[in-house]
Amino acid sequence: MDDPDDVRVLIAEIRATIALSETNPMRKLGSRLIDVVLPSCEQHPFNSDAYWECALRTWTLTLYRYSGTCKMRPWNDSTAVVDPILRVIGIKGLRVADASIIPEIPSAHLSVPTYMIAEKLADMAKQDWGYPTDPLPS
Structure with missing residues:
Protein backbone atom coordinates (compact mmCIF):
# COMPACT_ATOMS: atom_id res chain seq x y z
CA MET A 1 0.00 0.00 0.00
CA THR A 60 -4.71 -6.57 5.54
CA LEU A 61 -3.97 -9.92 3.94
CA THR A 62 -4.77 -11.77 0.78
CA LEU A 63 -7.32 -14.55 0.58
CA TYR A 64 -5.82 -15.94 -2.59
CA ARG A 65 -4.07 -19.26 -2.43
CA TYR A 66 -0.65 -19.17 -4.00
CA SER A 67 -0.63 -20.46 -7.54
CA GLY A 68 0.79 -19.70 -10.94
CA THR A 69 4.43 -19.39 -9.87
CA CYS A 70 5.59 -22.31 -12.01
CA LYS A 71 3.43 -21.93 -15.10
CA MET A 72 2.60 -25.04 -17.10
CA ARG A 73 2.71 -24.45 -20.83
CA PRO A 74 1.88 -25.97 -24.15
CA TRP A 75 4.92 -27.20 -26.03
CA ASN A 76 5.32 -23.93 -27.98
CA ASP A 77 5.16 -21.44 -25.04
CA SER A 78 8.62 -20.19 -24.06
CA THR A 79 7.43 -18.31 -20.95
CA ALA A 80 6.63 -21.34 -18.82
CA VAL A 81 8.53 -23.47 -16.33
CA VAL A 82 6.70 -26.81 -16.63
CA ASP A 83 5.78 -28.74 -19.77
CA PRO A 84 2.40 -30.47 -20.35
CA ILE A 85 3.59 -33.63 -18.61
CA LEU A 86 4.68 -31.66 -15.54
CA ARG A 87 8.44 -31.83 -16.15
CA VAL A 88 10.47 -28.80 -15.12
CA ILE A 89 11.99 -27.50 -18.34
CA GLY A 90 15.76 -27.89 -18.36
CA ILE A 91 16.00 -30.06 -15.23
CA LYS A 92 16.09 -33.79 -15.83
CA GLY A 93 14.03 -35.94 -13.47
CA LEU A 94 12.09 -33.15 -11.73
CA ARG A 95 8.34 -32.73 -12.00
CA VAL A 96 5.95 -30.37 -10.25
CA ALA A 97 2.54 -31.46 -8.96
CA ASP A 98 1.01 -28.58 -7.05
CA ALA A 99 -0.97 -25.38 -7.58
CA SER A 100 2.07 -23.53 -8.85
CA ILE A 101 1.53 -24.97 -12.35
CA ILE A 102 -1.92 -23.41 -12.69
CA PRO A 103 -1.28 -20.50 -15.09
CA GLU A 104 -3.99 -18.18 -13.73
CA ILE A 105 -5.29 -17.69 -10.19
CA PRO A 106 -8.71 -19.35 -9.95
CA SER A 107 -11.55 -17.84 -7.93
CA ALA A 108 -12.12 -21.07 -6.01
CA HIS A 109 -10.18 -23.03 -3.42
CA LEU A 110 -7.14 -24.86 -4.82
CA SER A 111 -7.45 -28.15 -2.92
CA VAL A 112 -9.42 -30.11 -5.50
CA PRO A 113 -7.45 -28.99 -8.58
CA THR A 114 -4.21 -29.69 -6.69
CA TYR A 115 -5.39 -33.22 -5.86
CA MET A 116 -6.29 -33.69 -9.52
CA ILE A 117 -2.86 -32.50 -10.64
CA ALA A 118 -1.15 -34.85 -8.16
CA GLU A 119 -3.31 -37.80 -9.24
CA LYS A 120 -2.51 -37.09 -12.88
CA LEU A 121 1.22 -36.96 -12.15
CA ALA A 122 0.96 -40.20 -10.17
CA ASP A 123 -0.64 -41.86 -13.22
CA MET A 124 2.04 -40.45 -15.53
CA ALA A 125 4.84 -41.63 -13.23
CA LYS A 126 3.28 -45.12 -13.03
CA GLN A 127 3.07 -45.20 -16.81
CA ASP A 128 6.72 -44.08 -17.13
CA TRP A 129 7.78 -46.92 -14.83
CA GLY A 130 5.54 -49.55 -16.44
CA TYR A 131 2.97 -49.86 -13.66
CA PRO A 132 -0.75 -50.11 -14.42
CA THR A 133 -2.64 -46.85 -13.98
CA ASP A 134 -6.05 -48.50 -13.60
CA PRO A 135 -6.85 -48.38 -9.87
CA LEU A 136 -8.73 -51.70 -10.07
CA PRO A 137 -6.88 -54.00 -12.48
CA SER A 138 -8.99 -56.85 -13.80
Whole structure:
Protein backbone atom coordinates (compact mmCIF):
# COMPACT_ATOMS: atom_id res chain seq x y z
CA MET A 1 0.00 0.00 0.00
CA ASP A 2 2.73 2.42 -0.98
CA ASP A 3 0.34 4.31 -3.25
CA PRO A 4 -2.16 6.51 -1.35
CA ASP A 5 -4.80 5.54 -3.92
CA ASP A 6 -4.57 1.91 -2.72
CA VAL A 7 -5.51 3.00 0.79
CA ARG A 8 -8.21 5.37 -0.48
CA VAL A 9 -9.84 2.59 -2.53
CA LEU A 10 -9.74 0.12 0.35
CA ILE A 11 -11.31 2.65 2.74
CA ALA A 12 -14.03 3.31 0.15
CA GLU A 13 -14.65 -0.46 0.02
CA ILE A 14 -14.94 -0.58 3.82
CA ARG A 15 -17.42 2.31 3.74
CA ALA A 16 -19.45 0.59 0.98
CA THR A 17 -19.55 -2.61 3.03
CA ILE A 18 -20.70 -0.69 6.11
CA ALA A 19 -23.40 1.04 4.03
CA LEU A 20 -24.56 -2.34 2.73
CA SER A 21 -24.71 -3.68 6.28
CA GLU A 22 -26.98 -0.78 7.23
CA THR A 23 -29.66 -1.51 4.62
CA ASN A 24 -33.06 -2.73 5.82
CA PRO A 25 -32.65 -6.28 4.47
CA MET A 26 -29.30 -6.62 6.24
CA ARG A 27 -30.65 -5.08 9.46
CA LYS A 28 -33.48 -7.64 9.39
CA LEU A 29 -30.75 -10.29 9.43
CA GLY A 30 -29.18 -8.68 12.48
CA SER A 31 -26.28 -7.02 10.69
CA ARG A 32 -24.47 -4.36 12.69
CA LEU A 33 -21.04 -2.78 12.87
CA ILE A 34 -19.14 -4.02 15.89
CA ASP A 35 -16.99 -1.20 17.14
CA VAL A 36 -14.18 -3.16 18.73
CA VAL A 37 -11.12 -0.95 18.35
CA LEU A 38 -7.86 -2.57 17.35
CA PRO A 39 -5.31 -1.95 20.12
CA SER A 40 -2.74 -0.68 17.61
CA CYS A 41 -5.25 1.88 16.28
CA GLU A 42 -6.61 3.31 19.56
CA GLN A 43 -5.10 6.72 18.82
CA HIS A 44 -7.64 7.24 15.98
CA PRO A 45 -11.40 7.82 16.38
CA PHE A 46 -13.26 4.63 15.49
CA ASN A 47 -14.68 4.65 11.94
CA SER A 48 -12.55 7.62 10.84
CA ASP A 49 -10.45 7.32 7.69
CA ALA A 50 -7.33 7.43 9.88
CA TYR A 51 -8.69 4.50 11.92
CA TRP A 52 -9.45 2.43 8.83
CA GLU A 53 -6.03 3.19 7.35
CA CYS A 54 -4.42 2.01 10.56
CA ALA A 55 -6.62 -1.12 10.58
CA LEU A 56 -5.76 -1.84 6.95
CA ARG A 57 -2.07 -1.53 7.61
CA THR A 58 -2.45 -3.78 10.67
CA TRP A 59 -4.70 -6.55 9.34
CA THR A 60 -4.71 -6.57 5.54
CA LEU A 61 -3.97 -9.92 3.94
CA THR A 62 -4.77 -11.77 0.78
CA LEU A 63 -7.32 -14.55 0.58
CA TYR A 64 -5.82 -15.94 -2.59
CA ARG A 65 -4.07 -19.26 -2.43
CA TYR A 66 -0.65 -19.17 -4.00
CA SER A 67 -0.63 -20.46 -7.54
CA GLY A 68 0.79 -19.70 -10.94
CA THR A 69 4.43 -19.39 -9.87
CA CYS A 70 5.59 -22.31 -12.01
CA LYS A 71 3.43 -21.93 -15.10
CA MET A 72 2.60 -25.04 -17.10
CA ARG A 73 2.71 -24.45 -20.83
CA PRO A 74 1.88 -25.97 -24.15
CA TRP A 75 4.92 -27.20 -26.03
CA ASN A 76 5.32 -23.93 -27.98
CA ASP A 77 5.16 -21.44 -25.04
CA SER A 78 8.62 -20.19 -24.06
CA THR A 79 7.43 -18.31 -20.95
CA ALA A 80 6.63 -21.34 -18.82
CA VAL A 81 8.53 -23.47 -16.33
CA VAL A 82 6.70 -26.81 -16.63
CA ASP A 83 5.78 -28.74 -19.77
CA PRO A 84 2.40 -30.47 -20.35
CA ILE A 85 3.59 -33.63 -18.61
CA LEU A 86 4.68 -31.66 -15.54
CA ARG A 87 8.44 -31.83 -16.15
CA VAL A 88 10.47 -28.80 -15.12
CA ILE A 89 11.99 -27.50 -18.34
CA GLY A 90 15.76 -27.89 -18.36
CA ILE A 91 16.00 -30.06 -15.23
CA LYS A 92 16.09 -33.79 -15.83
CA GLY A 93 14.03 -35.94 -13.47
CA LEU A 94 12.09 -33.15 -11.73
CA ARG A 95 8.34 -32.73 -12.00
CA VAL A 96 5.95 -30.37 -10.25
CA ALA A 97 2.54 -31.46 -8.96
CA ASP A 98 1.01 -28.58 -7.05
CA ALA A 99 -0.97 -25.38 -7.58
CA SER A 100 2.07 -23.53 -8.85
CA ILE A 101 1.53 -24.97 -12.35
CA ILE A 102 -1.92 -23.41 -12.69
CA PRO A 103 -1.28 -20.50 -15.09
CA GLU A 104 -3.99 -18.18 -13.73
CA ILE A 105 -5.29 -17.69 -10.19
CA PRO A 106 -8.71 -19.35 -9.95
CA SER A 107 -11.55 -17.84 -7.93
CA ALA A 108 -12.12 -21.07 -6.01
CA HIS A 109 -10.18 -23.03 -3.42
CA LEU A 110 -7.14 -24.86 -4.82
CA SER A 111 -7.45 -28.15 -2.92
CA VAL A 112 -9.42 -30.11 -5.50
CA PRO A 113 -7.45 -28.99 -8.58
CA THR A 114 -4.21 -29.69 -6.69
CA TYR A 115 -5.39 -33.22 -5.86
CA MET A 116 -6.29 -33.69 -9.52
CA ILE A 117 -2.86 -32.50 -10.64
CA ALA A 118 -1.15 -34.85 -8.16
CA GLU A 119 -3.31 -37.80 -9.24
CA LYS A 120 -2.51 -37.09 -12.88
CA LEU A 121 1.22 -36.96 -12.15
CA ALA A 122 0.96 -40.20 -10.17
CA ASP A 123 -0.64 -41.86 -13.22
CA MET A 124 2.04 -40.45 -15.53
CA ALA A 125 4.84 -41.63 -13.23
CA LYS A 126 3.28 -45.12 -13.03
CA GLN A 127 3.07 -45.20 -16.81
CA ASP A 128 6.72 -44.08 -17.13
CA TRP A 129 7.78 -46.92 -14.83
CA GLY A 130 5.54 -49.55 -16.44
CA TYR A 131 2.97 -49.86 -13.66
CA PRO A 132 -0.75 -50.11 -14.42
CA THR A 133 -2.64 -46.85 -13.98
CA ASP A 134 -6.05 -48.50 -13.60
CA PRO A 135 -6.85 -48.38 -9.87
CA LEU A 136 -8.73 -51.70 -10.07
CA PRO A 137 -6.88 -54.00 -12.48
CA SER A 138 -8.99 -56.85 -13.80
